[in-house]
Amino acid sequence: MRHDEIPAFVEAVIAMGCDICAVDNDMYVFRDADLSRRELVEASPKIRVVDEKFGDRDFLKHEIVAHLRSLGRYVDNGATGSWRDNLAASANGGDQ
Template sequence: MKLSEIPNFVDEVIATGCAICAVGHDMYVLGDVQEIEAAGSELRRIGEKYGPRDHLQTDVIAYLRSIGRFVDVTWMEPPHQTGWTSQPHSFSTICFEDLGTQRQRRQPSGALFEGAS
């Protein structure tokens, strides 16, 4: 994918019914599990059309934030692991997408995440 194609990519993902949005400044989600499952074949077609986009991840996130499609989240470490803390805690990548083939793990929220570890 080229930098200039990001707006069209986002528009096409939205058109599938998926609520693509940035999560913080380090990752983005294509949508929730149900949306992604329902739009699976269309998302694969979009992935094939635009090709690899990992090199543009920060640009996709910046674009999503610029159009108001973002959620800011502060993650807290569980108290039983480190004692009570108010320090933000980031987590590793939960979803990897490779040319339409996804290896994914579900979070309790049901969202699939793409992002840097």
């Protein structure tokens, strides 16, 4: 994966129905822990397609995290709630 493909990668993950967010400043996740077994079985082929399309991205981890944080899609260690709370705070002029 190239640096300029990060936004497309994030959009592809969102489009396949998986939540994606940064955790702190050094990692991200996109295999939603809330998926039922059936939903995970349905999502797995889509996840493979995204993996094949974008390829290795480990070396871009910090850049992907920065992009997700810029979108408000992040949670900090120890925080309660979800990344969606960041969007609500931004809309209300707050800062988290």
